[in-house]
Amino acid sequence: MANILLEFEKPIVELEAKIQELKNFSSEKEIDLSDEIKTLQNKADSLTREIYGKLTPWQRVLLARHPERPGTADYIKLIFEDFFELHGDRRFGDDPAVIGGIARFNGQPVTVIGHVKGKDTKDNLTRNFGMPHPEGNRKAIRLMEQAEKFGRPVISFVDTPGAFPGIGAEERGQAEAIATNLTRMMSLKVPVIATVIGEGGSGGALAIAIGDHVAMLENSVYSISSPEAFASILWKDPAKANEAAAVMKMTARDLEELGVIDEIVPEPLGGAHRNKEEMAKILCRSLKKSLNGLMKIPDDKLLEKRFEKFRGIGQFVSG
Amino acid sequence: MFKDLFRKPKYVTVHADTAKKDIPEGLWQKCPVCNEIVYTKELDRDLKTCKKCGSYFKMGAWERIKATVDEGSFNELDAGMVSINPLGFKDYPEKITSAQQATKLREAIVTGEAAIGGRPVIIGVMDPNFIMGSMGSVVGEKVTRAAERAVEKSVPLIIFSASGGARMQEGIISLMQMAKTCGVLARLDKAGLLFISVLTNPTTGGVTASFASMGDIILAEPGAQIGFTGPRVIEQTIRQKLPEGFQTAEFMLEHGFVDMVVPRSQMKSTLARLLDLHSTGGYKNG
Numbered sequence: 354m355a356n357i358l359l360e361f362e363k364p365i366v367e368l369e370a371k372i373q374e375l376k377n378f379s380s381e382k383e384i385d386l387s388d389e390i391k392t393l394q395n396k397a398d399s400l401t402r403e404i405y406g407k408l409t410p411w412q413r414v415l416l417a418r419h420p421e422r423p424g425t426a427d428y429i430k431l432i433f434e435d436f437f438e439l440h441g442d443r444r445f446g447d448d449p450a451v452i453g454g455i456a457r458f459n460g461q462p463v464t465v466i467g468h469v470k471g472k473d474t475k476d477n478l479t480r481n482f483g484m485p486h487p488e489g490n491r492k493a494i495r496l497m498e499q500a501e502k503f504g505r506p507v508i509s510f511v512d513t514p515g516a517f518p519g520i521g522a523e524e525r526g527q528a529e530a531i532a533t534n535l536t537r538m539m540s541l542k543v544p545v546i547a548t549v550i551g552e553g554g555s556g557g558a559l560a561i562a563i564g565d566h567v568a569m570l571e572n573s574v575y576s577i578s579s580p581e582a583f584a585s586i587l588w589k590d591p592a593k594a595n596e597a598a599a600v601m602k603m604t605a606r607d608l609e610e611l612g613v614i615d616e617i618v619p620e621p622l623g624g625a626h627r628n629k630e631e632m633a634k635i636l637c638r639s640l641k642k643s644l645n646g647l648m649k650i651p652d653d654k655l656l657e658k659r660f661e662k663f664r665g666i667g668q669f670v671s672g
Numbered sequence: 673m674f675k676d677l678f679r680k681p682k683y684v685t686v687h688a689d690t691a692k693k694d695i696p697e698g699l700w701q702k703c704p705v706c707n708e709i710v711y712t713k714e715l716d717r718d719l720k721t722c723k724k725c726g727s728y729f730k731m732g733a734w735e736r737i738k739a740t741v742d743e744g745s746f747n748e749l750d751a752g753m754v755s756i757n758p759l760g761f762k763d764y765p766e767k768i769t770s771a772q773q774a775t776k777l778r779e780a781i782v783t784g785e786a787a788i789g790g791r792p793v794i795i796g797v798m799d800p801n802f803i804m805g806s807m808g809s810v811v812g813e814k815v816t817r818a819a820e821r822a823v824e825k826s827v828p829l830i831i832f833s834a835s836g837g838a839r840m841q842e843g844i845i846s847l848m849q850m851a852k853t854c855g856v857l858a859r860l861d862k863a864g865l866l867f868i869s870v871l872t873n874p875t876t877g878g879v880t881a882s883f884a885s886m887g888d889i890i891l892a893e894p895g896a897q898i899g900f901t902g903p904r905v906i907e908q909t910i911r912q913k914l915p916e917g918f919q920t921a922e923f924m925l926e927h928g929f930v931d932m933v934v935p936r937s938q939m940k941s942t943l944a945r946l947l948d949l950h951s952t953g954g955y956k957n958g
């Protein structure tokens with residue numbers, strides 16, 4: 354059960370608390386209240402469906418950033434076996450905002466890489482809120498090249514507000530690190546599956562998301578910048594983030610319609626954070642299906658298709 | 673330089689305070705660095721270089737092409753390509769129209785076939801005056817087609833970047849242009865072809881974080897602002913003043929991300945020499 358509540362979650366959680374109360378009362382006093390409980394449960398379910406059926410893009414941004422939303426570390430625990438974390442970019446350091454390593458997925462050795470946000474304030478400072486420095490991007494590409502060497506598919510999880518903007522990050526070539534990842538990932542001779550699990554912010558997200566199959570969880574977002582930055586750049590007013598989210602087309606459905614992603618992975622009712630185990634099961638099924646398909650495709654065909662997929666994105670009139 | 677000696681007397685400069693009152697529109701321009709008022713015609717002739725302080729004015733795509741390629745050699749590619757409005761973003765079509773009217777360009781990059789020092793190249797030149805040289809679908813597509821043309825013709829690719837980054841109004845579609853341009857450069861690389869990336873003022877954001885950073889050789893103009901995140905955002909994030917000279921061409925040279933800082937007046941000859949060094953086939957064992 355979630356401890357941190359978003360405004361629109363409150364009526365649902367209040368109703369659920371009432372149901373729990375009735376259940377407790379019923380067992381204490383040995384009175385059969387099953388009909389009443391059932392009625393309330395139905396009401397809670399339909400209320401949840403109603404609220405989640407018409408989430409605004411901004412509400413999805415809030416869900417995507419929910420502090421209790423499962424992250425890369427959760428999925429590694431729940432979906433993979435034998436995870437062996439590997440560290441460092443062999444150039445400068447080890448970036449805690451990105452974790453990666455070798456693991457078994459459904460029996461198959463794979464390389465798994467993802468952004469990690471902190472679970473609390475202290476953890477967030479260590480993880481830098483999931484914002485990679487160049488070292489994080491370079492660690493990611495090192496592990497992907499290693500995966501290529503040993504014929505392991507790559508599974509990546511995107512969950513970052515963006516690449517970190519700082520002095521050191523610029524000095525050590527944030528832009529070059531991202532550009533190199535994009536270029537190298539385009540010719541990586543193993544299947545790459547990228548899933549946006551929370552926030553997919555800008556170049557920092559893209560740097561591990563050049564996938565043969567790109568998926569988004571239902572309530573995740575993926576965009577050119579945060580809605581705050583977007584509002585600040587175009588309207589000189591970061592407070593208009595809510596409006597920005599509405600026009601940026603950053604939800605999973607928007608991106609599917611724009612042809613940028615291949616799949617929307619459904620979340621349990623009420624969002625991934627309300628049932629992590631169920632979310633992991635759904636995600637696991639989705640990954641299995643795409644991996645099985647991709648592992649049948651020969652290398653050269655795989656690269657051709659990967660390039661054509663991104664090559665085809667863009668809307669213009671040739672003139 | 674002899675040339676400079678002869679030029680000097682012809683060069684007309686007027687001090688800001690006396691000239692301010694009646695500057696005819698377009699005839700004079702004020703140097704953004706030293707505030708000197710300079711004669712536009714002289715400025716055009718001197719590759720948009722301020723005679724007083726030596727700093728560079730922004731150069732439009734066509735001015736740059738004229739200054740860089742052999743006379744009469746330029747053959748434009750995809751000249752008619754224009755943006756549409758993929759997100760249905762309010763006022764974006766109007767913004768494009770007014771940028772087109774102001775710059776006489778269709779989009780923020782001009783690409784074409786040309787020759788430099790007699791060597792054939794495919795060249796792309798971004799224009800910082802067209803919506804800040806931002807990269808949307810058209811810039812992404814034209815860069816990609818330019819690289820594909822270079823592969824097809826087996827000639828080097830040269831791109832002059834000048835960009836505030838990805839174009840916000842095309843949202844995620846702009847972000848994906850980074851992937852697309854890097855993808856085609858991977859192919860150019862595999863074909864063993866030379867890509868020279870020239871970074872001019874400013875080259876930032878999604879353009880730096882994609883094709884502009886992937887040159888086999890990366891040149892930059894003196895003083896050009898080059899980086900990933902804009903200085904204002906960095907200062908807001910880290911709550912710290914940025915050091916002097918941060919994110920300049922010289923800073924990038926010092927930190928190993930640029931091969932050479934080349935003055936505007938030497939850019940064409942530098943490119944010609946580099947093309948010449950790459951013109952005879954490389955040594956292949958056996």
Ligand SMILES: [Zn+2]
Nearest residue numbers: 703706722725
């Ligand atoms: Zn000056």
